[in-house]
Amino acid sequence: MTPPTHPSRRTVVTALGAAGFVALPAWPSKAHAAGGPVLDTHPATEPSGTHVRDVGGTNVVFQYGVVLPAFDGWRTHEPTREYLSLDRRWRFRFDPRSQGLDEAWQSPDFDDRAWGLVDVPSAWDLLDTPGFGSQTAPFGKGTAFADGYAWYRTVVDVPASWRARHVRIAFLGAGYSAEVWLDGVHLGKHEGANSPFALPVDGALRPGTRQTLAVRVFRRASYTDYTATTPQPVTDDHEMPYKPVDYWPYAGLTRSAWIEAVPRVTVAKLLVSGANGRVEARAVVENHGDSDFDGWLTLDPGWGSGARPAVVPARIAARSAGVVRVSVGVPRAPRWSPAAPHTLTARATLTARRPSGPRVDTLSTRYGIRELTIGDAQLRLNGKSLFLKGLNWHEETAAHGRAMTPAEYDRELGHITAVGANFIRNCVYNRHPYVYDWADEHGVLVMDDIDTMWLNTAQEKLQTERYGLARALALTMAWNQHNHPSVILWCLQNESEIDPDGAPVYRAWLADMKAAVKAVDLTARPVTWASNTSNDPAFDLADVIGFNEYFGYFYGKDADLGPTLDAVHAKYPGKPVLITENGTWSVAGTHGPDTTEGTEEWQAARFTAHWTQVAERSEFVAGFTYWVLKDYKQRAGYNQSYNGISVMGLLTFAEERPKLVHEAFRKAVNPRS
Template sequence: MFRKSIYCGIVFLLLFSTLFAGGAVANNSTTVTTNSAEREPMNTEVHSIDGTNVLYQYGEPVPSFDTWTQEEPSRSYLSLDGKWKFSMDPDKQGMNEKWYAKEFNDANWQSEKVPGSWDLYDTPDFGTYDGSNFGVGSAFYDGDAWFRTHFSLDANWKNQFVKLHFLGVNYRAWVYVNGHFVGEHEGGNTPFSLNVSKYVQPGKDNVIAVRVNRRADFDSYTSPDAKPVTNDTELPYKPVDYWRYAGITRSVYLEATSQVTVSKILTSTGDHTLTTKVVVYNHGDKQAHRQLVVNPGNQTGGKQQSREITLKPGEVKVVSFDFTIPNAAYWSPESPTLYKVTASLFKGKGQGKQNGKDSVDDSLSTNYGMRTIAVEGSKLTLNGDQLFLKGLNWHEETAENGKSMTIEEYDTELNHVLNVNANFIRNSHYNRHPYVYDFSDKNGIMVLDDVDNMWLDTKQEALQTSSYGLSRSLVLSMAWNQINHPSVIMWSLQNESQIWDDEQVYRDWLADMKSAVKSIDIQNRPVTWASGSSWDPAYDLADVIGLNEYFGYFYQEDKDLGTTLDAVHRNHPNKPILITENGTWAHIEDELKHGDSTQSGTEEWQSAKFLNHWNQVTDPSRLSYMAGYTFWVLKDYKTRLGYNKQINGISTMGLMRFDNEEPRLIYETFKDAKNPLE
């Protein structure tokens, strides 16, 4: 049972760093050559424009992805979700045979659903605990695969600024439109947008081809002597404890706007105040005059404001407005009130909304909530009141659809969070589909957003900081894309990465990412990370101390948690402390599920372990500095890390089973645990 328990969670403390983070396992690894590119392919940059930092990728400001559901009446849209042609490319023939070409005949390729995960295309019993077929099927295919689809556009798309939006492709994507290469993206959980204006042909048949690559985790998924496969610049760079689903895993759509467009609205609120920073982009080749009108939203009591602007060809401007919103109510978990701010561009000087809808050249809306989040001494506060976060970690997957969850599945998962009286989720260990943030906004779930910086070693931290820059790119994208969501209260930079080889490299890596996030987030949310050590030497850089702890499970005894928390607090008296992970596994076999609470693996033991730690964290003597507790994990989850193959690579640490979401005893135990500040 040792092997099962030692691998079920995440890596913790120096005791296990040799085993998991570059010791015996790494020495036997099969290493893919470090990416030959000098830096990540999106060319991520921050440009200071009119006193505001704007995120750029592919040479243009990163647009809003709110339009995945909030379609603007001034814009045209085409969803590309549905059946695409698909073919694996194990011998890498696709480039030589020009599978990206418009005229390429893909009639013999199979048809598959997009969004979807190729892991589920043909894998027997993927969502079950039956491990007899582990290592068999498309879930274990790594390398290149291709997707192709045909579409047509109406004539009104001509002379428009046309963007191709992907909400998620894992892991690396090369995108072609009508045979032309338009861009490469790296990172499987971050939306990206490509300018395809000069490649699409309104009124004609068009073809999009996407080459997708996933690195193998091991050189074999069935051999007892399997060796890990790594790539020093990828994130994660080595096998990690979750399933890295492959394919076009989230929605794809086209969006057409005027050549002069509102790219993004940034919002920040105070006590009945709203600041907006509107990013306006002239994609055209002529100078443009526009009137920009911003409405802070119905029922806020705020009055719209306007400003006349002139943009040179290719110019980006940021126009700031400050509003008083006297009637706005605060956003909180108990009362998650949302408002919608709209920025509209009208053609010509002196024209405005009174000229009617037809004069709107472009518009963009975004939801926001009036709320403040801050660190005040050793307390984390929301709207000035101390918070205690009763939270859950969770993975974005279901047995039926893998990572490509339906809206109904998201509703089911997130309603479980509400049902167990949690007020908080940690998006371990990557950004989620935009719907997750929308749901959390509307239902009052607070969110710690996270990126793919999991289990990096010193070498990889140094590469990310000094040259490749993907760590920085991902945290910048996280802050930019989620900036307006009131539910997102903190940013997390990494999970359990190597500390001890070179503390300065580790500190420089974290400082670089924190600086990047702070440069983008005008709401100045607190920054943390999920450390695997109680003695992290960079805790002074964190706004909130995030600690993954498994006392009495991986190391030491349960009772050591409380005294350790007291010691961390003495070392950092002005920082709140958040338990970012804690939990234990449970048996799935009927005859082993239940028993004495001291018997390892029973559901009673799992519940007792939780209560032991929960009671220490919520002890009244510690509430002055404890910001919360986050259980690992909402539901059992799939992993290719190499353990639990006999039960199909599933870690059994959840409140619920993976296959049918049947609750365990811990579900009710967690539900009944009372938030100490309520």
């Protein structure tokens, strides 16, 4: 085999290690592919209108003019609500010339019988790309390279009983952006391939009839020509990420979708914080009716909490949202920890007139009791110092891309526990809710990321001062994952540009996102990011110092890591340090001396050299996150001879066979075990 073209993403992000800051290359502001547009249109600000309002002293996230609701409907059906699954076969058609709007493909009167069919959820990349997971298949062919617009259509029979309901359509993921119509009425647009969203449909709903649901999904091309000798990148300053990056941007309706009919007075979200023998809950209640609601809310902290339900008044004005606060002592409740991942289920119940009156709505959520603190350069859980033996991982399989099945998640995540890891970094986007539930149940700690990867200064400035998509992604991350005890860190960005002269643009951007997550997180989780340098001038804003390092591979020597860690600790003596990435590559089955680049022996030896230096400094280094669990697909312009597969994993991509570094990682002893 021809040696892979490396170093993957670092040929784009020129890492300077501990010596200085990173200057990213200039990218064109626009690019169009021959034969049709490849750039989407954007409003003045991100299209969902994501923002925070203070509601009775609690910061609440709103999108599309309503509270951003809980997305537990993919697995939990409340008895007071009705659900209509949209996981089915839809009519589907690519729209390479962007003619769909002009021809009214969103209209219920449009004849789509000649269209093809596609399953939802799925990634259209796998619709017709033979050999997608093979290293020997040709790169640049198939629907994996079909970019621009594509349309989905289906019909739904709306129950007549929904006339007295508030109804929304929920999507767990649509990549990259999606516009939605119901019977030709435009409901809204969403940007961000990996964040769930819910669109209220009350104005377009006709209960007791059959209605047509249409979705137009967009994915920007990565390059104008994927097989060109010098490919021309396609960029869009407004998008996240705004340029080609080092993972595969799967397209389509990649996660579950459903229609949810809730009572007009409804518990939209239940925020729970459990620590120090108490449960603090905030029930966010919406009243979509024309009359004030005067009732009661009962919070049951759950079987196993050792506490009785608490009952408090709930008064919500008509056409408004309110927050009902409840505090319950749970001194006998078990704590959540990796060794004993005890979860509880809290349930909020709204009743009319009196506590035992007619039930109006319910909402349940899983949570855990645990205390997460930082002190003396250590990250502590329940008073015990942590060392994070971690793995970066991408959410994909060769068979289904990002539209993974539960069995695939179980197999993929099972690899993490099999090598003794206690920590995962969700690089560089939010995951399906299944992942957070799995981590809660298996005691695996999580750092959650958003899509803010490889931004340049111009894009950071645009996001902070006008467009606001980065802020929206940070807000929705903290809001959606709030109750998961496994989530212990918020990661704000990955390897983005640092402007000179004190980095005013970079610092303002980070401060804006940090303020967003801190505003809505009742548990005050630490904030970090995956910097491209150990000399990041904004580390004073971080609760945990996080940086990616590739000593001995892209710069310097392996032995430089230890002194670099010592220097960072000397500058920030009270803050824990976390290696957010380190790794090298090997072609599976290639063997030789551990000094020969690309052999399995070389990859394993490089890991051991770095792990040893980190483990020796566990008094201030909180962990090490290896890049990466499994070889992964990317459209970043390298390894095309391997069908775009980056070979930096412990495991191979399609077959998931272990390399030698897999065993080296498994044998690495956690210094705090």
